[in-house]
Amino acid sequence: xxxxxxxxxxxxxxxxxxxxxxxxxxxxxxxxxxxxxxxxxxxxxxxxxxxxxxxxxxxxxxxxxxxxxxxxxxxxxxxxxxxxxxxxxxxxxxxxxxxxxxxxxxxxxxxxxxxxxxxxxxxxxxxxxxxxxxxxxxxxxxxxxxxxxxxxxxxxxxxxxxxxxxxxxxxxxxxxxxxxxxxxxxxxxxxxxxxxxxxxxxxxxxxxxxxxxxxxxxxxx
Amino acid sequence: xxxxxxxxxxxxxxxxxxxxxxxxxxxxxxxxxxxxxxxxxxxxxxxxxxxxxxxxxxxxxxxxxxxxxxxxxxxxxxxxxxxxxxxxxxxxxxxxxxxxxxxxxxxxxxxxxxxxxxxxxxxxxxxxxxxxxxxxxxxxxxxxxxxxxxxxxxxxxxxxxxxxxxxxxxxxxxxxxxxxxxxxxxxxxxxxxxxxxxxxxxxxxxxxxxxxxxxxxxxxxxxxxxxxxxxxxxxxxxxxxxxxxxxxxxxxxxxxxxxxxxxxxxxxxxxxxxxxxxxxxxxxxxxxxxxxxxxxxxxxxxxxxxxxxxxxxxxxxxxxxxxxxxxxxxxxxxxxxxxxxxxxxxxxxxxxxxxxxxxxxxxxxxxxxxxxxxxxxx
Numbered sequence: 001x002x003x004x005x006x007x008x009x010x011x012x013x014x015x016x017x018x019x020x021x022x023x024x025x026x027x028x029x030x031x032x033x034x035x036x037x038x039x040x041x042x043x044x045x046x047x048x049x050x051x052x053x054x055x056x057x058x059x060x061x062x063x064x065x066x067x068x069x070x071x072x073x074x075x076x077x078x079x080x081x082x083x084x085x086x087x088x089x090x091x092x093x094x095x096x097x098x099x100x101x102x103x104x105x106x107x108x109x110x111x112x113x114x115x116x117x118x119x120x121x122x123x124x125x126x127x128x129x130x131x132x133x134x135x136x137x138x139x140x141x142x143x144x145x146x147x148x149x150x151x152x153x154x155x156x157x158x159x160x161x162x163x164x165x166x167x168x169x170x171x172x173x174x175x176x177x178x179x180x181x182x183x184x185x186x187x188x189x190x191x192x193x194x195x196x197x198x199x200x201x202x203x204x205x206x207x208x209x210x211x212x213x214x215x216x217x218x219x220x221x
Numbered sequence: 222x223x224x225x226x227x228x229x230x231x232x233x234x235x236x237x238x239x240x241x242x243x244x245x246x247x248x249x250x251x252x253x254x255x256x257x258x259x260x261x262x263x264x265x266x267x268x269x270x271x272x273x274x275x276x277x278x279x280x281x282x283x284x285x286x287x288x289x290x291x292x293x294x295x296x297x298x299x300x301x302x303x304x305x306x307x308x309x310x311x312x313x314x315x316x317x318x319x320x321x322x323x324x325x326x327x328x329x330x331x332x333x334x335x336x337x338x339x340x341x342x343x344x345x346x347x348x349x350x351x352x353x354x355x356x357x358x359x360x361x362x363x364x365x366x367x368x369x370x371x372x373x374x375x376x377x378x379x380x381x382x383x384x385x386x387x388x389x390x391x392x393x394x395x396x397x398x399x400x401x402x403x404x405x406x407x408x409x410x411x412x413x414x415x416x417x418x419x420x421x422x423x424x425x426x427x428x429x430x431x432x433x434x435x436x437x438x439x440x441x442x443x444x445x446x447x448x449x450x451x452x453x454x455x456x457x458x459x460x461x462x463x464x465x466x467x468x469x470x471x472x473x474x475x476x477x478x479x480x481x482x483x484x485x486x487x488x489x490x491x492x493x494x495x496x497x498x499x500x501x502x503x504x505x506x507x508x509x510x511x512x513x514x515x516x517x518x519x520x521x522x523x524x525x526x527x528x529x530x531x532x533x534x535x536x537x538x539x540x541x542x543x544x545x546x547x548x549x550x551x552x553x554x555x556x557x558x559x560x561x562x563x564x565x566x567x568x569x570x571x572x573x574x575x576x577x578x579x580x581x582x583x584x585x586x587x588x589x590x591x592x593x594x595x596x597x598x599x
Binding site for chain 1: 446490494
């Protein structure tokens with residue numbers, strides 16, 4: 001492993017730790033960790049998460065289409081990611097219905113202010129040529145999947161006494177993304193060393209983390 | 222304007238009460254809840270890796286020393302190691318999780334036990350990290366030119382809090398007589414003792430001294446709820462108005478608020494937050510892992526989970542395990558006193574050579590706090 005990759009990973013780890021602390025202090029997660037989370041909170045949470053999950057595969061596809069011929073391996077990786085994830089929001093919908101919510105409600109719910117900002121930012125970045133900074137966005141979004149989702153899922157299930165089939169999206173993500181650091185390291189190796197790219201990856205992670213936290217802050221049951 | 226001075230640790234001392242107590246004898250000292258062995262104890266011990274520890278309670282539950290008394294012994298030991306005596310001491314900063322008294326501060330009690338004439342004192346109360354809060358105070362006293370001989374000490378008498386009377390008849394024990402995991406885990410984790418260091422503005426004439434390069438303390442309490450605490454029940458712990466004194470001591474005890482408690486779910490997140498603070502120090506060049514010759518961490522390498530070690534390795538933040546010095550397995554987790562008890566054993570081990578650096582890391586789960594102290598042998 002090169003020093004360049006280790007340096008970027010370290011800065012990304014610092015961004016993620018700050019992000020986690022910020023999430024911890026959002027009203028919704030406070031209710032979850034302080035045992036005051038309700039079924040309405042969970043439904044609002046699923047609606048909030050759905051926006052980015054649904055858009056995720058789309059901005060990843062767009063980013064892949066903007067990656068030049070010098071980085072075909074990275075293009076392949078992003079396309080594979082997009083294929084793997086582009087139906088995930090259906091699982092989220094199914095969880096919502098399993099809690100007794102109406103499918104139409106989650107399918108038609110508008111984005112909150114944070115989701116609007118996050119989505120606009122992702123597509124904007126993905127529309128640039130060779131949008132390698134988005135690796136930083138993937139670090140944040142996939143870190144949520146591998147580190148936070150299962151933790152939140154277990155808390156939701158235990159606090160609300162829900163059956164597994166109502167919490168599959170959160171629980172399932174934790175199980176599937178355990179190797180994400182290894183995979184991510186390999187992706188960084190495809191674009192580094194390059195100081196400008198390294199700086200852009202970290203900056204994109206910072207902005208994505210802030211906007212993601214805003215999305216969670218704006219979730220109101 | 223006068224210039225800040227350097228400050229050096231010129232002596233360290235430790236006091237561990239009684240003989241080492243093995244795993245099978247722990248509840249002989251602490252007592253058994255409802256007369257039965259703990260079910261959780263074995264699991265806690267596997268996780269924390271402690272084999273023997275010391276208790277200031279004998280097997281009949283009688284105290285052999287006070288917290289303040291143990292601190293005074295450690296201060297005497299540190300002064301002696303520095304080639305000084307009580308009469309030389311001008312400033313004393315103390316640290317503890319729970320002093321013998323609620324009021325006044327622990328430093329007054331330690332001075333009382335230490336005896337002698339006037340001293341400037343400062344009391345620091347938190348959990349493990351209070352040790353470095355006191356050390357920073359002592360260090361700055363020397364740096365600012367206020368005093369020539371200062372001491373920072375830390376002591377714990379945790380076992381008092383682990384006796385059955387703290388739990389029996391409270392909401393912490395269920396109908397089947399089982400103690401809540403939040404409480405039982407700590408009974409098998411923390412033990413008693415004290416440690417101290419003496420600092421001066423110049424190295425001792427003979428032998429090694431430790432120049433304090435920096436002491437950095439970081440609290441993340443603005444984002445994290447209490448993770449290890451006493452004085453509030455599990456459910457209401459984030460609300461300062463729900464703490465013990467509002468209900469009164471008897472009602473608070475019944476509610477399970479008068480006990481040391483730990484939230485394990487939150488602890489996992491707090492560990493990641495500590496690692497984040499550490500990696501930020503590495504990233505800024507404040508800590509350079511390759512230049513650290515010895516690491517004294519108040520946390521065992523083996524209790525860090527695999528993914529944390531993996532993250533540290535991939536981010537070039539890991540300090541190889543052969544550089545870690547720890548006596549946690551034999552002296553136990555003595556809370557705030559641990560870092561000084563560890564430093565005292567490290568200095569006596571003969572491993573340290575002139576010019577080498579020693580990084581002390583003291584994470585505190587209390588409310589997401591972590592402290593770092595970098596020392597250089599001169």
